[in-house]
Amino acid sequence: MSAPLGVILAGGQATRMGGGDKGLLALGDGVILDHVIARFAPQVGALALNANGDPARFARFGLPVLADPLPGYPGPLVGVLAGLDWAAGQGAEAIVSVAADTPFFPCDLVPRLQLAAEGMAHPLVLAATPRGVAATRSMSRGGHVRHPTFGLWPVALRHDLRAALEGGLRKVVLWTEKQGGREALFDETDAFFNVNTPEDLALAQRRAGA
Template sequence: MTAFTGVILAGGQGSRMGGQDKGLLGLQGKPLYQHVLQRLQPQVDSVLISANRNIDQYQLSGCQVVPDSLADYPGPLAGMLSGLQHSQTEWVAFCACDTPWIPEDFVMRLWLQRGDAPAVWVKSLQRDHPTLALVNRSLADDLTTWLLRGERRLMQFMREHGGHAVPFAMDESIFRNINTPEDLIHEEERS
């Protein structure tokens, strides 16, 4: 059986949240990232949290916290690079900190449908979700080069390196993410 490292991407600036750290915003009485951790942890062998601030608060989870290796918040790809660089396993499953209802089997579904691809990501009925991905650690050097060239497009990187989407014909609400204060209020009202 293959071992997996899970990485929760929580290293953004939270610009659409008024600069707040999205992963630490409360939903149903606990931080958003803990909802993701609760669903991701049973699917992987270990979990890392990619974060660039409030490190001490994320460390309370018991998970190793890894900051971006590149400065100036270059986006989710920088968090993915850090996760690949710190992973002890060949395969790394990524999930954004603002997607609290991820499927409880998304890692295995990506694994079983990856074929020979070094990277796969979730495609729901309505759109691609490139931060819900399974990526081989062998892409770390190419990703470093990509980022140092100033590239930031996640799906383009994965496609250009042999990756593909994996269809998930599920209720779209499972993949909703929380980007704005209004999204958070709406999510709290739904639950």
């Protein structure tokens, strides 16, 4: 399987942080996005950023900035769709998505998602961790916690995804289950720790400093 393209999802509204771009919050010697890019770029063929509003605020990263292709902030799936449309224009077969507010995800995320997709006609895999890591996230039938912003997505299903979103679908796992999606289990219990609150940011800063 060839290296997929990478899409960093930064299109959310960050309401629990008072708005703005969580990826631009200071962390270590840079901002959260610096950490995300450093982990992600070696794993993919090329990178783009899904974000809305003025793209100039991300200019220093030198990445294509992809706006949501549908209005109303309908959730992370519309950012995935933006990435799939971009990847189709690049002639790619798949993308991997990560969240812009999750600076410590695994450095082998992509190969492990690809391994879980072996044998699939259209590779569609979400990252998952053991039960109890993040109780607010989506539980799978196997009792794992799915992380729907971290996934491997096939360009071939982008038109189906667009139709589902236009029909009102918002929950990622409803669509992935319908398509026969799989999970890749990551045992690292805090691998997908994300910054949602000022307290989370303080914890991330301590972790980055360590």
